[in-house]
Amino acid sequence: MSESKIDRALLGLLRSLIKPAPLRLALGTPPSAVTPISSATPTVWIRDRRTLLALLRHPQMNFGDLYSAGKIQVEGDLVDLMVRASAMPETVVSRFLSRVTAWFQANTLRGSRRNIHHHYDLSNDFYKLWLDPEMLYTCAYFPDENAGISEAQTAKMDLVCRKLWLKPGETVVEAGCGWGAMALHMARNYGVKVRAFNISHEQIAFARDRAAREGMSDRVEFVEDDYRNISGHYDVFVSIGMLEHVGKSNYPEFSRVIQRSIGDAGRGLLHFIGRNRPRLLNAWIRRRIFPGGYPPTLRDVADIFEPHDYAVLDVENLRQHYARTLEYWLSAYERHFDEVVARFDMTFARMWRLYLAGSAAAFHAGGLQLFQVLFAGRKCASQPWTRARLFESAGSSEDDQCARAMS
């Protein structure tokens, strides 16, 4: 066979592998420099035969690396491409390799520190480029579809506080507190005292600095430590976007930490990326972006609630909200793409673009879900009668609303 015949055959093989994903494949480089713009059917440009062979070997893992290296380019909308690619079947080889990498990313105390450092200690300035000003790096809540990202992040914090019916004077422990926005928000607006744990050194330093600047250090304590080392007794346990990093085998221990912290009279909320069915995280995402990550199903998290007789009071699926959140992040990221290239390099910048676009696609297509689970111990008193509190205007009765409407 001639060179081009072999290439055509290989391309045909790749096409048959990715079926039924509706996208175009082409060999070579696209006619002009390509940025993620909209077009009818997105085209994946594969630079050469070597790239094509690497892609055939382990598509799930190598697509990401080859894209990052610029050896694969995408003509058309990247999120749209990834949504289409989600129809692609996972190969047996991919699944096996996924499992192998998982073994090397166990969330022991030291493993967790390494895994979390990999992602969250990239530098606060990097995240500042494309997150909202409060630096919330978890799914937002859009009260209506036209809300902006800052408004939606504040609404998310209030949604969580209202679900937990926080009362002034109560104590809260937060497991995995990011840059501290949620802990500060709870203390400032709901009158609670918060101890917030995180093993990301950069994030804790940022959070402490912010607490000091805002005169909140007496009401919010930021502790640089693993959730497994949480001590003390609290009314409320909250964890936003950490469970994905805990790993299924650690749920019994996570459950004991909760029980130790809030006993039978407390309540809590877990906010996490999940699945409808058990499946490992995409191998590339796990290798390059989230080492040790595992998005659980609702069945999986029963390991957390059942052992200590916690009642699940409320589950809300915010899948659509995370797709929207990621689109906001991606568009801010694109605006600062050149800065990311300058700060790191082109490979890193393209890798993160792919991760954000791929995540948006996964939430759009339903491969990933976002669950908020509210739970309470069997001696928890004062549980609200309905969810109506979630939809009352802050600090105002119906009469106030009417008065405002009239004025």
Next chain:
Amino acid sequence: MSESKIDRALLGLLRSLIKPAPLRLALGTPPSAVTPISSATPTVWIRDRRTLLALLRHPQMNFGDLYSAGKIQVEGDLVDLMVRASAMPETVVSRFLSRVTAWFQANTLRGSRRNIHHHYDLSNDFYKLWLDPEMLYTCAYFPDENAGISEAQTAKMDLVCRKLWLKPGETVVEAGCGWGAMALHMARNYGVKVRAFNISHEQIAFARDRAAREGMSDRVEFVEDDYRNISGHYDVFVSIGMLEHVGKSNYPEFSRVIQRSIGDAGRGLLHFIGRNRPRLLNAWIRRRIFPGGYPPTLRDVADIFEPHDYAVLDVENLRQHYARTLEYWLSAYERHFDEVVARFDMTFARMWRLYLAGSAAAFHAGGLQLFQVLFAGRKCASQPWTRARLFESAGSSEDDQCARAMS
């Protein structure tokens, strides 16, 4: 030992068995005729040594039968007593006997018919005595704590319809439709067409008659058949208070029935009595009241959603609402107690009193939960953005509310 010494020793043994339940035990009959009234610590009067020995042999099973037979009487509030008794540990013997009765109550097609007939075909007139006028025999939803039972049952139906975002012209299949109130409510107020299944002959006859009287027969079809025989394709699947009768081993089949009915584009809601942890239903309840019954955990019901990639969108726990609903039923039942005795006999009347009081206690104490689970297939479009629709006044904007408040 003298007669009374033996009795005292046996009573002491019973006391040590029921520890730590805070209640009083006494041998003999209470000073005067006892009805369920309030008092500080309820007293269980055990008529004689024979009764005491029977109680010691298998407390979980025999307490109910001895109470029904009038050989055990309760001084004080019966619900309160049952809440206190829920602190009692289950013995190994009780657990074993529970399992044995479970084998004889398998929910095969014929077993289900027998099991359902046992409870729901007691006679419609019996249920009319103590249910609300619409004959809803499932947990109500109290928008506020002071709502009455009729208002709360209507609110429950609207809550379910709003959660499911029903739209005029859509088709709904209902599995286990009771006396038909929900099917008729959906068709009348939400403009949908409903096919409703039930294997209780008495209930279906009642529902058909009502549909005819109300001129709804062209929009609601009542089918006397098992959920396993549901045919046709629908937009929405709904089941209120049937899953408890399905039995865990039938969840894979139940899941296939849902998938066959609504495919990947539909959505559905299951409303069912559940648990925080897996445990068989109390042996006496299962023998005398609900043969074949099993209240699942959220982990158990994953067998329904996972196989066909259904996303859980919303879970609400209405435990407190079921306790309140049961108190309404019990108090209506007490008002008609003499009629129940006249229609059946004293044993039956006391048995049902105990079942209603015991159920109220189980929801109060948290031994039972009530879950509403909303789910959707991965191709389901038009999913609402938030839950705000659940709390909007029917057919009125904020302005309308203000106008009404002003007038």
